[in-house]
Amino acid sequence: MNRYLAAHVVSLPPSGIRKFFDLVATMKDVISLGVGEPDFVTPWTVCESGIYSLEQGQTMYTSNAGLFELREELSYHLKKTLDLSYDPNEEILITAGASEAVDLVMRAVLEPGDVVLVPDPSYVSYAPCAILAGATVQFVPTHAKEEFRLRVEDLEQAYSPKAKLLVLSYPNNPTGAIMRREDLLPIADFVEKHDLLVLADDIYSDLTFEGTHVSFASLPGMHDRTLFVSGFSKSYAMTGWRIGYVAGHADLISGLTKIHQFTMLCAPIMGQIASLEALRSASEAKQKMIDAYNRRRRIMVRGFRQMGLECFEPLGAFYVFPDITKTKLSSEEFAEALLKEENVAVVPGTAFGPSGEGHIRCSYAYSTDQLKEALKRITRFVESRLSKL
Amino acid sequence: MLSDEDRKLLKLIEEDCRLTHEDLSIETGLTPEYIAQRISHWEKEKIIVDYRPLINWDRAGDEKVSALIEVRVLPQRGYGFDKIAKRIQKFDEIKSLFLMSGGYDLSLLIEGKTMQDVALFVAEKLAPLEHVQSTATHFVLRRYKQDGVALMGEDEILQRLVVSP
Numbered sequence: 001m002n003r004y005l006a007a008h009v010v011s012l013p014p015s016g017i018r019k020f021f022d023l024v025a026t027m028k029d030v031i032s033l034g035v036g037e038p039d040f041v042t043p044w045t046v047c048e049s050g051i052y053s054l055e056q057g058q059t060m061y062t063s064n065a066g067l068f069e070l071r072e073e074l075s076y077h078l079k080k081t082l083d084l085s086y087d088p089n090e091e092i093l094i095t096a097g098a099s100e101a102v103d104l105v106m107r108a109v110l111e112p113g114d115v116v117l118v119p120d121p122s123y124v125s126y127a128p129c130a131i132l133a134g135a136t137v138q139f140v141p142t143h144a145k146e147e148f149r150l151r152v153e154d155l156e157q158a159y160s161p162k163a164k165l166l167v168l169s170y171p172n173n174p175t176g177a178i179m180r181r182e183d184l185l186p187i188a189d190f191v192e193k194h195d196l197l198v199l200a201d202d203i204y205s206d207l208t209f210e211g212t213h214v215s216f217a218s219l220p221g222m223h224d225r226t227l228f229v230s231g232f233s234k235s236y237a238m239t240g241w242r243i244g245y246v247a248g249h250a251d252l253i254s255g256l257t258k259i260h261q262f263t264m265l266c267a268p269i270m271g272q273i274a275s276l277e278a279l280r281s282a283s284e285a286k287q288k289m290i291d292a293y294n295r296r297r298r299i300m301v302r303g304f305r306q307m308g309l310e311c312f313e314p315l316g317a318f319y320v321f322p323d324i325t326k327t328k329l330s331s332e333e334f335a336e337a338l339l340k341e342e343n344v345a346v347v348p349g350t351a352f353g354p355s356g357e358g359h360i361r362c363s364y365a366y367s368t369d370q371l372k373e374a375l376k377r378i379t380r381f382v383e384s385r386l387s388k389l
Numbered sequence: 390m391l392s393d394e395d396r397k398l399l400k401l402i403e404e405d406c407r408l409t410h411e412d413l414s415i416e417t418g419l420t421p422e423y424i425a426q427r428i429s430h431w432e433k434e435k436i437i438v439d440y441r442p443l444i445n446w447d448r449a450g451d452e453k454v455s456a457l458i459e460v461r462v463l464p465q466r467g468y469g470f471d472k473i474a475k476r477i478q479k480f481d482e483i484k485s486l487f488l489m490s491g492g493y494d495l496s497l498l499i500e501g502k503t504m505q506d507v508a509l510f511v512a513e514k515l516a517p518l519e520h521v522q523s524t525a526t527h528f529v530l531r532r533y534k535q536d537g538v539a540l541m542g543e544d545e546i547l548q549r550l551v552v553s554p
Binding site for chain 2: 037125302
């Protein structure tokens with residue numbers, strides 16, 4: 001029946017993650033470091049407010065933009081934590097996860113022929129969403145020696161006059177890289193110079209382990225040029241609730257809302273009510289999770305360095321991205337052999353773009369006992385490979 | 390005042406006292422020497438009071454009876470409640486003892502092998518003490534959660550996907 005599928009869907013390459021997921025699914029007793037979501041359960045106070053909302057019969061649609069109370073609380077929260085000012089009336093749209101927000105941005109601003117600049121490696125959805133919106137993707141490589149920060153020289157090299165949108169996604173999945181203010185300022189000049197719009201996916205901003213996260217939208221002149229995307233999944237362990245949001249200039253949000261109203265109508269009300277509770281009373285629970293990730297992060301970095309592998313220190317998100325080129329295996333070969341020989345699942349760096357070659361993504365959203373066991377097995381695997389060279 | 394680092398270190402030890410100094414050093418980024426020095430100081434100052442596991446005796450199949458006892462006492466001039474509390478706490482049967490606000494004064498958690506044991510202890514040792522005015526004994530029927538840990542076993546949670554973006 002493939003003949004019924006649209007050509008651009010048929011030609012869309014499947015996610016590299018999906019391929020690996022299918023392989024892992026055939027194995028038993030796998031210790032997986034392949035998961036891109038928290039291992040914690042949503043804080044109970046948040047769950048309880050969702051349950052209560054059902055008991056109260058709050059089972060209807062909300063406005064397209066989302067519950068006003070949630071938008072208002074978000075506006076206050078963004079001002080307080082990231083120094084971002086958004087009017088809850090017309091500058092914030094609640095979406096079904098940050099993923100929907102990414103899709104909306106691409107569809108609302110891109111036209112056939114437009115080029116989207118996407119840092120490489122990065123989260124798997126940006127390029128497909130851009131392609132589905134009819135645009136072309138230009139990857140901008142980032143490098144381990146630069147701690148995977150996006151550099152303006154690489155941007156200039158990748159730039160073409162058709163470029164319209166730049167994706168910024170820091171802290172970064174899969175590398176764990178962050179961008180400090182001094183790293184972002186030259187990017188802002190570049191954006192200004194070429195009259196670009198920016199999709200800033202700040203979903204991991206709470207998981208910044210040194211210093212505080214600087215949002216691109218907070219830089220001088222960047223507020224109106226940025227569509228700020230975030231959500232509750234990573235910070236509050238709420239992946240399954242599917243609540244995200246996008247904030248930006250009222251004209252842009254109004255365009256995004258047009259698509260949202262015809263496709264999603266609104267984000268699920270139970271999740272919106274629970275998210276409101278998360279903002280109001282789960283900051284301590286959130287901090288506890290962040291502290292736990294930070295401790296696990298140190299265990300992982302040390303573990304890989306002790307194996308003799310290069311591993312730059314990731315300062316955000318919950319991934320380490322060690323360099324495995326010493327083993328003379330490609331990312332995919334490494335991940336497959338590790339899975340078959342030691343029953344440990346990691347994701348090949350190439351699943352996140354060509355610059356991921358030579359790296360594997362290991363999530364540390366697992367208990368320390370699991371991480372230690374996984375590190376033991378990976379050490380055994382790496383030692384056996386190195387001894388054969 | 391505790392520094393943030395020290396507070397985090399203490400919390401980590403409170404959560405899992407089996408962590409070695411090296412484990413603690415890796416997880417916090419503090420040096421093992423600093424950690425050893427702080428722990429030894431806290432032990433000396435009775436800030437870290439003891440290291441012991443939380444055992445679910447019900448699951449071990451060893452029957453024990455626990456009771457919470459509300460005690461009203463007459464405070465003594467010059468000593469308040471401290472003198473009588475210090476006397477009461479000497480009994481090995483008493484596992485915890487708190488001075489309370491509200492309708493009674495002391496709250497005791499007591500353990501025995503049988504209900505009879507507990508009842509006898511209250512009748513023969515506790516109630517007759519000078520300054521003890523009255524007692525009310527509440528037997529524990531089931532432990533659901535203790536020291537922040539659920540003892541009944543959590544409901545099974547749907548597993549996460551093995552690999553996800």
